[in-house]
Amino acid sequence: MTDRFAKTPEPPYYAVIFTNQLSEDDAGYAEMGEAMYTLALAQPGCLGAESTRDTTGLGITVSYWDNEDSIAKWKAEAKHLVAQKQGIERWYSHYELRVARVERAYSGPEGRSLR
Amino acid sequence: MTDRFAKTPEPPYYAVIFTNQLSEDDAGYAEMGEAMYTLALAQPGCLGAESTRDTTGLGITVSYWDNEDSIAKWKAEAKHLVAQKQGIERWYSHYELRVARVERAYSGPEGRSLR
Numbered sequence: 001m002t003d004r005f006a007k008t009p010e011p012p013y014y015a016v017i018f019t020n021q022l023s024e025d026d027a028g029y030a031e032m033g034e035a036m037y038t039l040a041l042a043q044p045g046c047l048g049a050e051s052t053r054d055t056t057g058l059g060i061t062v063s064y065w066d067n068e069d070s071i072a073k074w075k076a077e078a079k080h081l082v083a084q085k086q087g088i089e090r091w092y093s094h095y096e097l098r099v100a101r102v103e104r105a106y107s108g109p110e111g112r113s114l115r
Numbered sequence: 116m117t118d119r120f121a122k123t124p125e126p127p128y129y130a131v132i133f134t135n136q137l138s139e140d141d142a143g144y145a146e147m148g149e150a151m152y153t154l155a156l157a158q159p160g161c162l163g164a165e166s167t168r169d170t171t172g173l174g175i176t177v178s179y180w181d182n183e184d185s186i187a188k189w190k191a192e193a194k195h196l197v198a199q200k201q202g203i204e205r206w207y208s209h210y211e212l213r214v215a216r217v218e219r220a221y222s223g224p225e226g227r228s229l230r
Contacts, residue, residue: 004173005134005211015215017130017177019120019165050134050211052169058119060167060175062132088224095223096120096165100130100215108210109203 006048006064011102013047014065020087020095022057029091036083037061043077045070064102071099121163121179126217128162129180135202135210137172144206151198152176158192160185179217186214 022029040046045066053059065071074080087095106112137144155161160181168174180186189195202210221227 052173054167058167099219100217102215104214
């Protein structure tokens with residue numbers, strides 16, 4: 001049940017929050033998205049990722065990284081650059097990308113309660 | 116096309132990244148989820164939110180806040196406490212919640228290119 005959750009270490013670490021809307025012409029996106037997800041997880045410093053998309057094409061992918069240098073190297077990775085170019089030119093009608101420093105983290109619902 | 120994206124100000128600000136898997140018994144969740152989304156957006160210090168969920172029930176909601184004090188007040192809001200209790204007891208089979216400080220942000224694909 002937890003295999004689509006990133007098993008991240010104790011904070012601090014970094015999160016790249018990528019919210020994106022696929023355009024109607026998303027031919028080729030599924031294969032590339034899957035390939036980039038796998039490639040990201042194999043990058044040095046990648047701590048994991050979580051990704052979901054609804055039936056309207058709105059997706060959120062959050063990838064987790066040990067530091068900003070690892071994020072910069074992933075941004076510049078050759079195959080990823082090809083994917084980014086196609087994303088900008090064809091696949092995404094809009095996106096927001098935010099880089100954030102994770103300061104606190106909690107899991108549940110196991111062992112959690114509210115008084 | 117951009118109404119499901121949060122219109123956040125220049126960083127820094129805070130993000131609450133909530134990744135969750137709905138359990139099979141999610142009766143009542145849809146109404147409560149919608150109500151909490153609307154209530155969160157009306158809280159002091161809430162800068163917006165982005166939310167999506169796939170057909171397997173894996174959801175990611177990212178809410179954005181001006182500071183940690185606003186996040187603490189939202190955590191303690193009375194109706195939200197009722198919702199959190201039901202989430203822990205019934206709706207979520209697993210979740211990860213991370214609080215992060217957004218340091219950089221970018222929009223696209225308008226005006227963006229890769230050399």
